[in-house]
Amino acid sequence: MTVKLFLPLSLLFLLAFSFSVKAQNNSTKKFSTMKDTEAPSFSLEDITGKKINSSDYRGKYLVIHFATTWCPFCNAEAPNLEQLYKDYKAKGVEVLIIDVKEDKKLVSDLLVNKFKLSFPVLLDTEGKVAASFAPDDVLPDLARDEVMLASNLLIDPEGKIIFFSLLDSKNFDAKLVELKRLLDERL
Amino acid sequence: MNVFKAILFLLFYFPLNSYNQLAHVKLAETPVINLKRGEQIIATIKFEIAREFHIMSDNPGIENFLPTTFKIEPVKEIEFGKIIFPASSTFKIKGTEEIFNVFDSTIIIKIPVSAGKKVVKGKYESKGNLFYQACDNRKCYFPKEFKFPVTIIVK
Numbered sequence: 001m002t003v004k005l006f007l008p009l010s011l012l013f014l015l016a017f018s019f020s021v022k023a024q025n026n027s028t029k030k031f032s033t034m035k036d037t038e039a040p041s042f043s044l045e046d047i048t049g050k051k052i053n054s055s056d057y058r059g060k061y062l063v064i065h066f067a068t069t070w071c072p073f074c075n076a077e078a079p080n081l082e083q084l085y086k087d088y089k090a091k092g093v094e095v096l097i098i099d100v101k102e103d104k105k106l107v108s109d110l111l112v113n114k115f116k117l118s119f120p121v122l123l124d125t126e127g128k129v130a131a132s133f134a135p136d137d138v139l140p141d142l143a144r145d146e147v148m149l150a151s152n153l154l155i156d157p158e159g160k161i162i163f164f165s166l167l168d169s170k171n172f173d174a175k176l177v178e179l180k181r182l183l184d185e186r187l
Numbered sequence: 188m189n190v191f192k193a194i195l196f197l198l199f200y201f202p203l204n205s206y207n208q209l210a211h212v213k214l215a216e217t218p219v220i221n222l223k224r225g226e227q228i229i230a231t232i233k234f235e236i237a238r239e240f241h242i243m244s245d246n247p248g249i250e251n252f253l254p255t256t257f258k259i260e261p262v263k264e265i266e267f268g269k270i271i272f273p274a275s276s277t278f279k280i281k282g283t284e285e286i287f288n289v290f291d292s293t294i295i296i297k298i299p300v301s302a303g304k305k306v307v308k309g310k311y312e313s314k315g316n317l318f319y320q321a322c323d324n325r326k327c328y329f330p331k332e333f334k335f336p337v338t339i340i341v342k
Binding site: 068069070071072073074075076101110114142143146149150151173174175 | 249250251252253278280281282283285287320322325326327328329330
């Protein structure tokens with residue numbers, strides 16, 4: 001490669017590198033637009049077969065966690081979600097887990113019974129509800145339902161998303177510290 | 188290096204490389220197993236796990252978690268033994284007490300392979316299938332199957 005090619009190739013290198021950085025930052029940028037938007041509506045069965053609609057929770061704060069039984073982060077959060085539910089229920093806060101693409105028995109055994117969950121656990125057997133919550137431009141190479149695994153959301157009494165922990169946390173917040181801080185501010 | 192190729196490389200390498208992080212596991216090299224008729228060897232297949240990701244080990248240590256498995260498609264007159272996985276490392280999620288076993292960085296799995304004495308010399312094609320479930324330090328991903336060709340050359 002000759003010396004006279006060095007400058008144009010260096011410029012191309014910088015250009016390519018800037019594209020790379022931009023691609024990596026897209027998720028963070030898009031995330032901020034999810035807050036204060038209307039939460040998608042859904043209707044799913046819980047593990048007892050009862051139909052649960054998102055509209056049932058209007059007028060209350062609703063915490064949603066997307067989970068699977070094999071997800072270590074979801075397992076780590078499960079007892080803390082149960083504790084949050086017990087601590088905040090009297091203040092008008094409801095909690096739901098939406099399990100993604102797993103069967104009823106598995107979810108019943110390895111999530112509900114294992115962690116003695118007293119709040120509803122819904123079955124999103126096709127992953128469509130999880131996908132409806134996933135921002136379009138976050139991890140575009142992934143299936144939309146996959147993007148939501150281990151995410152936490154807080155929906156306010158008017159149905160707006162006011163907390164959305166998706167790829168923005170530097171560290172996993174198993175004890176739900178940020179979520180509880182926001183609830184304490186609002187209640 | 189051809190200038191045109193250099194320009195193409197620079198334009199596409201970095202953007203593609205950033206998205207390739209989503210492919211959690213790849214082969215370090217295309218597996219080719221060489222052995223003689225009547226011989227038994229321990230073949231190795233080396234995988235690279237993307238930086239900042241880990242996959243569950245073959246024995247995660249927690250009931251719910253999905254172990255990594257490896258299968259190789261049978262080939263007539265060639266026998267594959269029980270897969271030997273490497274030692275795992277441990278992973279602990281911040282703020283929890285649960286510790287589980289994972290693979291990260293590079294893993295080499297070992298496969299006992301034996302060729303019958305009457306097998307015809309030549310090249311045979313098989314398929315490997317690594318089943319794994321990956322996570323990073325923030326979230327987990329649906330389990331995946333990584334299928335790839337394995338060439339066996341009997342001399």
